Amino acid sequence: MRIKTILTGVLFAGLSGMLFSCKKTLDEKPYGFYSENQILQTADDARNLLLGAYNPLSNDYNMLRLPYWIAVDLDNDHITGPSWLFGNTGSGDYVDFWGMNNIWLGHYEIIGRCNEVLAKVPPLNIDPVVKNNILGEARALRAWAYFSLVRMYGAVPIKTKTLETDASSSAPRAPISDVYSFIIQDLVQADTLLLPKDDPKGGGPGRINKAAAQTLLAKVYLTMASGAQKGATLTVRGGKDNGYYTYTQNGVAGYEGFNVDSCFTQARNITAAIIDGSGGGGQFSLVPNFKDVFTKAQIDGPEAIWYLEFKDGTSTVNPLNMYYSPTSVKRGYGGWAWLTDNFYNSYDSGDDRIVTGVYHQFYSDISNPAMPFLYPQRDSATYAYSAPVTYPDGTVKSVQAKVLHRAFIKKYSDVTSPDLENSDATIYMFRFADVLLMFAEAENEVNGPTAAAYQALNQVRERSHASDAPAGMSKDDFRSFVFEERDRELAQECNRRFDLIRRGVYLQVMNQIGVDQENILKSRQEKHLLYPLPQSELDANSQITQNNPGW
Numbered sequence: 077m078r079i080k081t082i083l084t085g086v087l088f089a090g091l092s093g094m095l096f097s098c099k100k101t102l103d104e105k106p107y108g109f110y111s112e113n114q115i116l117q118t119a120d121d122a123r124n125l126l127l128g129a130y131n132p133l134s135n136d137y138n139m140l141r142l143p144y145w146i147a148v149d150l151d152n153d154h155i156t157g158p159s160w161l162f163g164n165t166g167s168g169d170y171v172d173f174w175g176m177n178n179i180w181l182g183h184y185e186i187i188g189r190c191n192e193v194l195a196k197v198p199p200l201n202i203d204p205v206v207k208n209n210i211l212g213e214a215r216a217l218r219a220w221a222y223f224s225l226v227r228m229y230g231a232v233p234i235k236t237k238t239l240e241t242d243a244s245s246s247a248p249r250a251p252i253s254d255v256y257s258f259i260i261q262d263l264v265q266a267d268t269l270l271l272p273k274d275d276p277k278g279g280g281p282g283r284i285n286k287a288a289a290q291t292l293l294a295k296v297y298l299t300m301a302s303g304a305q306k307g308a309t310l311t312v313r314g315g316k317d318n319g320y321y322t323y324t325q326n327g328v329a330g331y332e333g334f335n336v337d338s339c340f341t342q343a344r345n346i347t348a349a350i351i352d353g354s355g356g357g358g359q360f361s362l363v364p365n366f367k368d369v370f371t372k373a374q375i376d377g378p379e380a381i382w383y384l385e386f387k388d389g390t391s392t393v394n395p396l397n398m399y400y401s402p403t404s405v406k407r408g409y410g411g412w413a414w415l416t417d418n419f420y421n422s423y424d425s426g427d428d429r430i431v432t433g434v435y436h437q438f439y440s441d442i443s444n445p446a447m448p449f450l451y452p453q454r455d456s457a458t459y460a461y462s463a464p465v466t467y468p469d470g471t472v473k474s475v476q477a478k479v480l481h482r483a484f485i486k487k488y489s490d491v492t493s494p495d496l497e498n499s500d501a502t503i504y505m506f507r508f509a510d511v512l513l514m515f516a517e518a519e520n521e522v523n524g525p526t527a528a529a530y531q532a533l534n535q536v537r538e539r540s541h542a543s544d545a546p547a548g549m550s551k552d553d554f555r556s557f558v559f560e561e562r563d564r565e566l567a568q569e570c571n572r573r574f575d576l577i578r579r580g581v582y583l584q585v586m587n588q589i590g591v592d593q594e595n596i597l598k599s600r601q602e603k604h605l606l607y608p609l610p611q612s613e614l615d616a617n618s619q620i621t622q623n624n625p626g627w
Contacts, residue, residue: 119202122193122210129189129217130283134384134392138182140503141394143175145570147607152572153314153585154419154563156594161412167597168604171627177610179228183221184235190218191238205277212269213279216289219262220505223296226255227574230330230606230624233617234258248619252330256300263293272358273381281376281385287350287357288382291506294346294514301339301521302578303331310581311556315588318418325580329605337522344518350511351532360508366540367432370502371490379508386500388492396488396501400568402438402449403494415483415567416593420452423564428540435484437461437477449480481593485568509536509565517558525554533558536565577605603627 116122133139149155150166157166164173193214197207225232232255233247250258270286271278278285304327311322349355361378363369369379376383386392402411415434423430436459437450448463450456462474491499512532519529534544545557559579563572576582582605589598603626614620 116196116200119200119206122197122200122202122207125189125196126193126210126213126279129186129193129214132182132185132189134386134394134503136182137175138178138185140384141392143173144179144182145396145503147173147175147179148570148573149568150413152563152576153589153598154416154567154572155413156416156592156596157413158594159596162594162596168600170604170607176607177612179607180225180610180613183225186221187218187235188239190214190221191236194218195238195241203277205271208269209271209275209278212266212271212286212289213284215262216266216270216284216292219259219266219289219296220284220292222255222259222262223292223299226252226259227299227577228607229609231255233620245616246618253333256296256334259296260293263289263296267293270357272356274358282383284382285357287355287360288506290346290350290355290357291381291511294343294350294511294518295506297339297343297346298514298518299574299578300331300334301336301343301518303328303580304334304336304339305521305580308555309552310559310579311553312581312585313422313560314418314585316590318421321584321588323581323584328578328580340518340521343514344522347511347515347518348528351515360511362508362512362535362539364539365432366428367486369507370487370504372492372502375502380504381506381508381511383505383507384503386502388496388500392500393496393498394501394503395498396503397491397494397499398497400485400487401489401494402435402482402484411482411484413568415485417452417481417483418593419563419567420483421454422560424542425455427542427564429542429564429567430483431541433486435486438484448475448477449482450477451480451483453479453481487568504569509539510562510571512536513558513562513565517555517562520551520554520558524551525549529554533561536561540565601626 116125134141137143147165147170150157150162151168155166156162163169170176194211197210197214200207222232222234231249231252234250234255235242235247266284266289267286270284270289273285273287275285302325305325306327308325309322310325311320313320315321346355350357350360353359359378360381363374363377363379368374369377374380375385386394399412400414420430420434435451436455437448439448448461448465450459450461456479460477462476464472465475466472488501491501493499512535516529516533519526519532523529530545530547537544545561546553549557559575562575566572573582576585583600583602586598586600586604592598603624606624608627609620609623614623
């Protein structure tokens with residue numbers, strides 16, 4: 077079934093069954109808002125207005141530069157680090173995290189600027205194909221912002237007007253079901269307007285394209301379906317002993333009215349069309365070697381559906397390399413977040429995602445920067461090494477490396493200037509591996525662990541030289557295997573916390589750990605399922621009279 081056919085019926089079927097940067101981004105000045113006294117006339121005017129909507133994603137301290145990924149990606153069961161970094165969001169203390177207000181404001185800044193585009197571009201006398209693509213990008217970007225908000229905060233205000241037509245800061249919180257209905261409407265319309273990834277009239281590398289909107293819509297339906305599912309069992313590896321613990325899904329508050337079967341079917345059909353290319357968004361495939369996925373050479377490769385491009389030496393930079401990668405003697409300080417031993421041990425020993433995707437020999441000790449380290453202890457015979465060290469008196473001695481229990485990932489290490497705090501690490505919003513795993517999950521829920529579900533799952537594993545998934549799994553076992561495979565593949569790409577919550581096991585999984593290997597508090601309460609609304613919003617918005625439960 078072609079995706080166009082699917083999506084024309086998605087809105088009506090979904091809503092009746094239910095009761096989201098290129099070189100231009102870096103080189104052109106994003107104009108943001110245009111006042112009534114400024115006249116938009118050309119396609120370039122429209123493009124610049126749209127660039128202003130993208131700008132908060134990567135150019136300021138509200139979103140993906142900082143602090144979005146800190147809030148989302150330090151709050152899961154597989155990541156740890158020093159208490160100074162993990163003492164807030166990493167330990168469930170959202171209120172005292174400096175960036176929590178910024179995240180709320182950043183999303184609504186994007187939404188407000190998308191509203192500007194949708195209000196001011198339609199009257200322009202420009203190439204209709206270019207105009208439609210710009211409008212499609214704005215709708216999909218707005219949908220992404222609302223999808224992110226509803227997963228973080230639950231019910232949120234829906235704002236569709238520009239500040240010029242509605243300057244009021246007050247708006248009621250729309251029910252979760254209404255927010256999802258709005259997201260779907262935007263994405264269905266975006267799909268009819270957007271061009272494929274490589275179309276010359278499209279937005280260009282790093283921008284939302286047709287396949288990106290489709291991927292977002294599939295993720296939306298998968299979230300709705302799994303959030304509404306009750307009674308399904310999910311086995312998750314973890315706890316202090318890295319054992320296997322089975323939980324029963326009880327559903328997510330606010331998702332009760334969604335039609336589980338219909339939403340899983342929509343997710344299955346949309347991802348199937350992206351995979352076979354019939355969706356009209358272009359052909360995608362996995363980069364052959366996992367170690368190459370996050371390199372500059374593959375920044376716009378066949379696996380990249382939507383990514384944020386950063387450029388060294390500009391304001392469009394991020395600190396991901398500094399946070400996630402161990403550092404050299406020259407830099408003098410260590411990485412600040414690493415995978416837990418238990419998570420590392422959940423991979424096959426020959427899996428490239430840990431063989432080539434994790435640092436095994438490095439320097440990472442402020443107090444003794446000359447000391448070499450290796451990881452992990454279980455493979456110390458494989459990775460043992462000695463390094464020449466020059467002492468203050470000029471003598472050079474060979475020093476044997478010591479084991480340090482820090483599994484630093486390499487995903488964000490291919491940067492132009494590794495000695496800088498901020499550089500140009502690539503951030504993937506969506507990549508093809510995620511689509512394959514979403515299809516495998518949805519196919520299993522709709523038809524069971526079919527050959528097609530296994531094929532999609534094993535494509536991801538075979539790319540990393542991991543063993544094929546066990547044959548003959550039951551529906552419950554397959555669900556659990558795909559759930560864990562998502563984080564083995566997508567670790568620290570802003571997915572795990574959302575996956576734990578949509579499957580209704582966030583509290584159980586985190587509380588099974590209690591306190592992790594670095595003495596970081598992982599225990600959580602009901603209130604941690606949603607972030608607290610910022611006090612600034614409560615003060616300014618007279619139509620919101622109380623915060624989320626527990627805050």
